[in-house]
Amino acid sequence: MLGLSTNIKYLINCKNDYSENLNHRFKKMEPHPEEVYMTYSKRDGYITFGQGYPSESIFPIQKIVIKLEGIDEDITFTQNELEFSQQYITGPYEALSDLLRKFQIHYHGLSDWKLENRKWDVCVTNGAQQGIAVIFRTMLEEGDTILAEKYTFGGIFLTTLPFNINIVGIETDEYGMIPESVEKVLSNWDSSVKPFPKMFYLIPIAQNPTGAIMNQQRRNDLYQLAIKYKMIILEDDVHYFLQFPKTRESVFTNNGNFRTDNLDLESSFLSMDTEGIVLRVDTFSKILSPGIRFGFITGPKQLVDVFAVETCAMDFHNSTMTLLIMYKLLSIWKFEGFNRHIRFTHLTYMDKRDQMKKLLDKYLDGLIEYKIPQGGMYFWVKLKGVANSWEFYRKYLFPKKICFGVSGYFQSPNESFFSNYLRISFTVGTLDEIEIAFSHLSNSLKEFNQNKN
Template identity: 25%
Template sequence: MGDASAEEQKAAQAAPPAGPSATAADASPPTPFDALRLLSRQGALRTEGCLRQLLSKYHGVEGLVAMNGGLPPQASFPLTSLQFGVAGVAEGETEAVELSPEQLAGSQQYNIAPAGFPPLQRWAAAHVAALHAPPGPHRVLLTAGASQGLELVCSLFLDDGDCLLVEEFTYPQARTRSAGQQAASRHRGRRQPGCMLECNLAPRSCRVLPVPMDHDGMLPFQLEQASLSLLSAAANVLEQAAAAGGPQPKLLYTVPTGQNPTGACTPLERKRAIYDICSRHGLLILEDDAYQYLQFPAGPLRPPGLAGLPARSSYLSLDTQGRVIRLDTCAKFLAPGLRLGWAVAAPAVVGKMTDLLNAQTLGPSGLSQGIAYRLLETWGGEGLERHLWRLQAGYAASAAALHAAARRHLEGLAEWREPRAGMFMWLRLLGVEDASDIQEELREARVVVVPGRACHPRASDPSFRCPFVRVSFSHLPPEELEEGMRRLGAVLHSLQQQRQ
């Protein structure tokens, strides 16, 4: 693989200066960030296998008699044709689409191209260039969804006991033990089984430093004593980490759009401030933007589609130094069962990710890649635009229905903001010290929500109390959202009466 294509670089050069220090008077290029110095022990040792290197190096060379690969013959593949219906090619119509014999054969073969199925990888690269216009060198790697991307990054950059920064409430699969919990665990000489990351980081015993947030996401600044003096919250956390000793943070993990669990959307200027802080402290930024396409700020009647999404407003769009690793997924705008996504980062970082991905799975499913490409090819730009309009309008209608139901049943019992992106509404339960304490009452009322402490680094600390809950509106019809809010309201009202 080479660096970004000429098409991508042209798009990036056409973008306005996006980096935090890019000004008209700034003639010197930014100093590239050496992300590889932060590699874990495994990441430093990870290389491309010699057989894999030999196979990919000569793949596609015209006239070559390739006797170097242990590849099954095409005649051995059991699928001889594959046809499926695609909705949205034209308004209200479904079109039958078929993989060509060559595409079908290639989809059943090993992934030979290291970055993924070449036509789909080129589509993703052009999509990234148009939507984000990364200002620095970058490459695009197809993955088996953002979850694989997370695991690749964690394996390559985090050793046992390493430290990272996250939003105060974060995606549960990105949760680790808090600093206090880890210290207490060391003091007792054993690990607490409930205090570690559920999936990605638990085996690494990583330590988390939560950064305070509001409805616009992670707080880079806090107003100090109602003056105009601004204090960096993230920097404070970093200073505390330095004073405490031990491993210093390597990485900041963030879900910037429709954040899971809070639904927050981080504005561009706040991203600039956070990028500046990370630049000063030598941090990687892991941008997990799964809900980017699920934005509906104007409600169900005016979905933005793709053309109306904020362009050049990601951390990747600001990345002049090569410190951002961006993860995208097909799960939220196509189908999670495809298990597809892509990662974008500096060439050296993507090279390491590619080596590890090929060691783990030899890339995403070939059939999924072939189907996704034919789907996107059949749609074209107009079809994808129509699909996103419908998708966003549906999510917006569900969010509005949940908000309206909450107003009918939770007034005086909870506080919330109407969702404008993502899949979730974040509620603060009034008069409830910890939402986990009422799970039995909710179960009896036949309604289930996610207690906020499940999304907090201190989830297993019994002294931590959290009155928040996460409510999903993404998959339920309006009548069930209504009934769910009615049942939740009845439980809260009953508890309120008991307190009185």
């Protein structure tokens, strides 16, 4: 378990040349001389007229005050900050990047960024989705192959489909991807049919959609396989901070306030990486706000620098207002305030989970199978007697305006198989809406099974 920095020496053995990990587009790229960049960027001590910056005098937003939950201090903007938040920037917002480095040192035990000669770094993205897309777009060629869990985050297909990326789904259990299944696939791979896999795409904590949580032994086994077969691990850990405590009482101090000390968290692939093969994607979408579109990649600096170029090509830079808000929020909260908010989120989500469980049992007892999720946001529900949840959903639920996550959405487009699962989010919906939906689902399953017989 990791709750604060340890003595792990991140990338201590890493002397990697990553040129072979990049696709042909980035192998051809040559950086412009600094003098060229200077013509369209602002630098202290320089008088520049090359940039296409609008005048700050036309910016309409004159005041911003943000009230924070749980503390008395507000987020306010000075005049200079208001101008900054509405203007272009070139390069990273270094003050925020430095906070994120400290964040990774604290929560993943990385060695000090400055002492390790910048062997690792961070790159801010517009949420985890962009981070995943940036990594795929820079490291995969058209037709390449990656390994993922049998059921995985459907959003990755938005990037893989246009580039004809082959996604091979690997069997999972309650701890995630099964190493023996990986070994069987890789040891029998025929590269004359498809290119040998370059990368693992993994969701280690509260896996989406199954809810599986990797233990340390499972991570060790998969990490060793990545080393053996010279593969990169893309660690998409969107639910990392949604690892629920065993009891509600554990989130409180003796006087009833939310605890602010270190969180009890499973360690990450990033925290154990000594070979420079892990790329970690983080986001605050599930624990703060998805609308602010804020995430970041952590990994070997040689690769992170490439990702920074790609993010610039995609959207020039992140919203400067978002960057400034996140900087101020993390500066005010510090680790103690962040930990408090995570425990508040744990309690909120555990209550919602338990409320939904009661209604699942009330309406669907004997009709479904499920395990109580110990983190994340979803129930992964098996429909008894149903072979194809997609066809069942289209015929029985969608016409009644009842929508669930159908298992087909989480399956690789390269693979075709029937599945009888639904993903049901316990973080949304009122109790009345849940009762209506589960009542329809119950009646539909009974009708389906009756018609089948």
